[in-house]
Amino acid sequence: MENPAEKPDPNPSTPKIESEDEREELGDINGDEEEEEEYEEEDDGKPRTREDAIADRIKAESLFRRMRATPVAVRVHDVIVKGNEKTKDHVIEAEVDVVRQATTLQELLKASKVANFNLQALDIFDSVKITLDSGPPELPGTTNVVIDVVESKSPITGQIGTFTKAEARSSSLEGSLKYKNIFGYGDIWDGSLAYGCDHSAEVGLGMYLPRFRGRPTPFTSRVYLSTQDWLKFSSYKERALGLSLGLIASKYHELAYNIAWRNLIDPSQMASRSIRRQLGHNLVSALKYTFKFDQRNSSLRPTRGYSFISTSQIGGLAPDSRTLRFLRQEIDLRYAVPLGFYPAALNFGIAGGITFPWGSGYKSRASCVPERFFLGGNISPVCSLGGPSALWGFKTRGLGPNEPRREVQDDESGDTYERDFVGGDVAVTAFADLSFDFPLKWFRDRGIHGHVFACAGNMAELSENKYRNFTAPKLLETFRSSVGAGIVVPTSLFRMELNYCHILKKQEHDRAKSGFFMTFSTSS
Amino acid sequence: MEGDQETNVYTLVARKPSFDLPTACPNCLPAYIYLKLAQLPFELAFNSTFPDSDELPYFESDTYVAYNNEDGGVIEKLKKDGIVNLDSQLQSLSDYLSLKALIVSWLEEALTYEIWVGTEGISTSKIYYSDLPWVISKVLFYKQTYLAKNRLGITKENAEQREKQIYKRASEAYEALSTRLGEQKFLFEDRPSSLDAFLLSHILFIIQALPVTSVLRCKLLEHSNLVRYAEKLKSEFLEASSSSPSPPLHSFPSSFPRKSSKPKSKPKVEKTEEEKKFKKRARFFLAAQFLAVVIYVSVMGGGSSDELEYEDEDD
Numbered sequence: 042m043e044n045p046a047e048k049p050d051p052n053p054s055t056p057k058i059e060s061e062d063e064r065e066e067l068g069d070i071n072g073d074e075e076e077e078e079e080y081e082e083e084d085d086g087k088p089r090t091r092e093d094a095i096a097d098r099i100k101a102e103s104l105f106r107r108m109r110a111t112p113v114a115v116r117v118h119d120v121i122v123k124g125n126e127k128t129k130d131h132v133i134e135a136e137v138d139v140v141r142q143a144t145t146l147q148e149l150l151k152a153s154k155v156a157n158f159n160l161q162a163l164d165i166f167d168s169v170k171i172t173l174d175s176g177p178p179e180l181p182g183t184t185n186v187v188i189d190v191v192e193s194k195s196p197i198t199g200q201i202g203t204f205t206k207a208e209a210r211s212s213s214l215e216g217s218l219k220y221k222n223i224f225g226y227g228d229i230w231d232g233s234l235a236y237g238c239d240h241s242a243e244v245g246l247g248m249y250l251p252r253f254r255g256r257p258t259p260f261t262s263r264v265y266l267s268t269q270d271w272l273k274f275s276s277y278k279e280r281a282l283g284l285s286l287g288l289i290a291s292k293y294h295e296l297a298y299n300i301a302w303r304n305l306i307d308p309s310q311m312a313s314r315s316i317r318r319q320l321g322h323n324l325v326s327a328l329k330y331t332f333k334f335d336q337r338n339s340s341l342r343p344t345r346g347y348s349f350i351s352t353s354q355i356g357g358l359a360p361d362s363r364t365l366r367f368l369r370q371e372i373d374l375r376y377a378v379p380l381g382f383y384p385a386a387l388n389f390g391i392a393g394g395i396t397f398p399w400g401s402g403y404k405s406r407a408s409c410v411p412e413r414f415f416l417g418g419n420i421s422p423v424c425s426l427g428g429p430s431a432l433w434g435f436k437t438r439g440l441g442p443n444e445p446r447r448e449v450q451d452d453e454s455g456d457t458y459e460r461d462f463v464g465g466d467v468a469v470t471a472f473a474d475l476s477f478d479f480p481l482k483w484f485r486d487r488g489i490h491g492h493v494f495a496c497a498g499n500m501a502e503l504s505e506n507k508y509r510n511f512t513a514p515k516l517l518e519t520f521r522s523s524v525g526a527g528i529v530v531p532t533s534l535f536r537m538e539l540n541y542c543h544i545l546k547k548q549e550h551d552r553a554k555s556g557f558f559m560t561f562s563t564s565s
Numbered sequence: 566m567e568g569d570q571e572t573n574v575y576t577l578v579a580r581k582p583s584f585d586l587p588t589a590c591p592n593c594l595p596a597y598i599y600l601k602l603a604q605l606p607f608e609l610a611f612n613s614t615f616p617d618s619d620e621l622p623y624f625e626s627d628t629y630v631a632y633n634n635e636d637g638g639v640i641e642k643l644k645k646d647g648i649v650n651l652d653s654q655l656q657s658l659s660d661y662l663s664l665k666a667l668i669v670s671w672l673e674e675a676l677t678y679e680i681w682v683g684t685e686g687i688s689t690s691k692i693y694y695s696d697l698p699w700v701i702s703k704v705l706f707y708k709q710t711y712l713a714k715n716r717l718g719i720t721k722e723n724a725e726q727r728e729k730q731i732y733k734r735a736s737e738a739y740e741a742l743s744t745r746l747g748e749q750k751f752l753f754e755d756r757p758s759s760l761d762a763f764l765l766s767h768i769l770f771i772i773q774a775l776p777v778t779s780v781l782r783c784k785l786l787e788h789s790n791l792v793r794y795a796e797k798l799k800s801e802f803l804e805a806s807s808s809s810p811s812p813p814l815h816s817f818p819s820s821f822p823r824k825s826s827k828p829k830s831k832p833k834v835e836k837t838e839e840e841k842k843f844k845k846r847a848r849f850f851l852a853a854q855f856l857a858v859v860i861y862v863s864v865m866g867g868g869s870s871d872e873l874e875y876e877d878e879d880d
Contacts, residue, residue: 302701310620310632317578317623317630321614322705324698361698448628487864532863537856 112145118176118183124190127225128165133188135252136160137171140186149173153186160190163251164229165222167191196221203534203563213237227251238419238561243267261287274438276312276446276461277320279411280304295331300324303365303411313444313461319410324364327356341424341536341562342476342490342529343377344386350426356412357400366403367412369396371428385477390422392429395467398504408504413464416440416498417552421538422472423492424562429470432498433560434523434542438462439552441500460550465500469516472496476529488531492538497522522546523553536562575600575607575648579622581695582611584774587803589692591676591770593622596639599762600624601802603649616693616705617712624648640759651758661760664745664752667738668763674717675735676767678728679781681713688774736784743788750797761798768795 107113117140122133137156143149153171160169168191176183201216217233229249236242245265253260262284269279283301290296303323307316330353337346350373357366371394378387394414398406414428417435425431432440443460476492478485499520501511527540538560547553577600579593587609588597600607612621619634624643631642644650655661680688686706693709694702714720719727742752742764751757752764768791775782786792 310630310635313628314625317625318610318612320618320620321612322616322697322701323614324701359698363696363698445628447630489864530860530864532860534859534863537860 108146112147114144114182115146115149116176116183117141117143117149117186118180119185121174121185121187122190123187125192127192127222128190128227129225132163132225132227132252133160133190136163137186137188140171149184149186156188160188163227165193165227167193193221196223213241213243237269240270240273241267258289258291259287261290263287271438272307272309274415274462275316275410275464276309277305277307277316277410280306281325283325293332293334295329295333297329297331298327299329300326300359305410311447311449313446313463315407315444315463316410316461318407323409324359324361325356326359326364327354327367328358329354335426337375337377340426341531342488343375343388343423344384344476345377345379347374347376348426349374350428352428354412362400365409365412366400367396367398367409369412370394373426373428375426380475383478383480385475388423388474388476389472390474391469391471393467393469394428395503397466404504404508405506406504408466410464413466414441414468414500415462415464416468416470416500419558419560421536421560421562422470422496423474423494424536429468429498431560432470432472432496432521432523433494433525433540434496434544434553434555434558435521435547436552438464440498440521440547441465441468442502443550463502466503467511468498468500470496470498490529491527492529493524493526494540495522495524519548520546521548521551521553534563538562573626575605575624575626576610577607577622577624578610578612580611580616580692581613583691583695584688586769586773588622589688589774590621591680591692591766591774592633594766594770595759595762596622596624596633598766598803599640599643599651599759600649602757602762602798603651604802605649613696616697616702617709640762644759651756651762652760655753655756655758658753660745661753661758664742664760665763667741668760668767671734671738672764672767675731675738675781676770677713678717678719678731679771679775679779681710682717682719682728683781684776684779686710687776692774732780732784735781739785739788739791743791746790746794748790748793750794757798757802764791765795765798768792769799 104113120134120137120140122130125133136159139159140149140152140156143152153173157169157171160166170189172187172189174185174187176185197218197220199216199218201214203214213235214237215233215235217231219229219231221229223230227250231247231249232245233247234242234244243265244267245263247261247263250260263286264284265281267281267283271277271279281301281303283299283303285297285299285301288296288298301324303325305316305320305323307320312320331350332352333348333350335346335348335350337343337348350371352369352371354367354369356368357364371392373390373392375388375390377389380386396408396412396414397403398408400406415438416429416432417439418431418437420431422431422433439462441462442465443462446459446461472494473496474492474494476490478490484490497520499516501507501516503511522545523542524545525540525542527538530537530539540558540560541556542558543555544553577593577597579588579597580590581588583589586594588594588611597609607624612618615621620632622633622639624631624639626648629646631639631646631648633639636642636645644652652661680686680692689706689709690702694706697705717727717731746752751761753760768785771779771782771785772792772795
């Protein structure tokens with residue numbers, strides 16, 4: 042077998058060749074468009090006569106016929122890696138391990154495509170080329186897989202983007218500098234600065250390893266220093282210095298460990314009683330497991346499919362019993378139904394979460410405020426997959442259990458609120474959203490569409506023995522809800538909504554108003 | 566929430582007890598003793614996660630809070646706000662102020678020095694860090710030691726000299742107080758005052774919380790009348806049950822007057838309503854401008870966003 046995959050497709054007019062797909066596959070393996078040149082190079086500069094070209098073509102055609110008819114048996118003899126000066130061989134071979142298992146030519150072509158994708162995903166190469174060469178002549182039916190890589194010349198890259206972080210539960214703008222492949226293990230080091238809409242700032246140093254000690258999933262670690270300013274809503278500021286380790290990160294599962302020194306302070310000295318009691322230092326040592334199953338066709342404008350995400354956290358995993366001990370569980374279920382006319386779709390979602398301390402005296406102990414649930418904010422529930430977080434029409438931390446702040450005799454009321462929202466130990470939200478395109482082509486081309494929505498949510502406290510007063514009818518009675526309609530403008534950075542919300546039901550002290558609101562969301 | 570307008574429940578939030586003291590922190594103990602001397606019924610709550618805070622101890626009742634870092638301390642604030650004032654007729658006396666200066670400056674300095682430097686912080690783990698994990702407590706210990714040394718003005722060069730000065734002043738203060746007190750029950754006639762609270766707290770802390778090898782403790786034990794004074798007051802006021810029905814020594818209003826108490830804040834420039842509105846509008850205007858530019862660039866230029874998918878690229 043001679044260079045089957047290198048046969049370019051220079052003769053598409055040949056009617057016998059009906060296997061366009063196969064030819065495109067062959068062309069695709071290399072990922073760029075240099076097959077013709079490479080084919081000529083492989084010929085070692087022999088002068089090409091017309092007869093040679095015809096002979097080669099006939100061989101290729103017969104090969105394609107064979108491939109269409111039956112699986113062509115082939116065995117991978119060797120994987121040769123070229124072009125890597127810094128990167129270790131085993132790093133590249135680990136990504137292309139899948140080609141060794143191929144037993145037929147068709148499987149090999151597919152595996153080569155996957156291997157190419159894996160190598161590109163390492164993000165440390167400028168280009169990746171996989172070619173199938175014939176094996177040693179004494180071993181018929183074998184092939185050598187030759188991998189040509191071109192390592193990135195400039196190992197430092199910078200980027201700015203908007204993200205939605207699961208922990209922050211809101212969108213953030215992040216700028217980062219990445220230093221790639223310092224040690225040749227496919228390692229990516231990055232320093233980043235992030236500023237979030239929820240008044241948070243974070244500076245961090247991270248490291249990403251695609252393979253760590255032979256494990257199949259990448260390993261990430263990150264040292265961070267973050268502050269979150271909740272003075273306006275809950276009269277406290279949170280500062281954390283921590284280390285988070287991403288232990289398992291696969292398509293459905295994610296396991297991370299986080300250890301952080303967290304400090305809650307109140308520079309304004311206006312906090313309410315519950316918040317006052319929580320001020321101080323804490324060591325958080327927590328394991329977080331996330332199961333994510335997202336079959337929706339889009340996370341910014343889902344029109345079909347469903348998704349389910351469950352996040353479980355257990356804190357206090359340390360030999361020292363003085364670390365923060367808590368349990369936290371969140372689930373989020375979404376379902377999108379296409380309606381056929383205009384690309385209209387109905388989106389449903391329901392989310393819930395509960396948190397509780399554990400350890401001695403857990404029933405009467407207060408749950409830690411940063412681990413509680415807070416509803417409200419300027420993100421759209423349609424995009425914020427991950428747990429109960431947003432309700433249209435309600436301001437950031439704008440509903441739920443609240444307490445009066447410290448009294449102060451001050452005549453200037455201004456923007457200052459008199460109550461702290463202390464968060465809930467259990468939260469439930471639900472929403473329904475009907476999205477539809479506008480009839481004008483101008484809007485459709487830009488993805489601008491409209492939507493009509495309704496949402497409802499509620500929270501309650503359970504810790505500090507308040508679970509005794511908790512009843513389901515009471516929770517249902519005090520449910521907050523809103524309806525509205527708006528325009529959705531998707532941009533390359535985020536999804537923006539301009540909505541008119543009407544608050545159907547709210548409780549005393551909730552920060553919610555009927556009117557126009559904007560929300561910004563990034564895909565989570 | 567405890568208490569409503571009619572029955573105010575008073576709570577003092579202090580650091581945890583240890584060394585057989587109701588609260589082991591030398592900053593919290595005076596406030597506790599002051600309330601006990603005034604025979605004001607109150608509850609004690611603990612905060613054990615904030616050793617480096619100067620807000621503790623704080624006194625609260627419903628939405629009223631008196632922090633220790635405002636208006637000269639909790640005790641001063643309670644006096645000012647009319648909750649409990651043991652010094653109402655004493656402040657005019659000439660030696661009140663000099664004794665107060667002696668106690669709150671020289672004795673307090675000596676105590677701070679002894680806790681953090683003199684005994685190298687042996688007692689601090691039980692006072693401040695009993696509920697914090699080892700890592701955090703170690704870092705905070707170094708931080709607090711450094712701050713204490715700064716406050717006392719101790720540097721490598723003057724350490725010895727400063728130590729001598731502090732101990733000498735403490736000795737002189739004990740001498741003066743011992744002479745002043747004699748065999749009286751309280752410092753001033755027969756009535757307890759805030760100075761008794763400070764002095765009693767100082768003596769009890771040194772005797773019970775500091776190790777036997779402490780230099781300051783030895784100096785204090787030389788004055789037996791001070792020790793007797795402390796023991797007497799301790800058994801009468803601190804070990805008696807806190808819910809005793811005896812009438813308070815001084816009357817205080819049942820609903821305290823709501824005086825204006827501005828929280829401690831960095832100096833802010835008072836803004837007028839108009840300026841605030843203007844600034845708010847300006848911010849909205851800038852945000853709208855920025856948004857318009859972003860939308861124009863991304864919607865007009867790039868079209869709608871697509872997820873990154875691995876697609877077969879056609880040649």
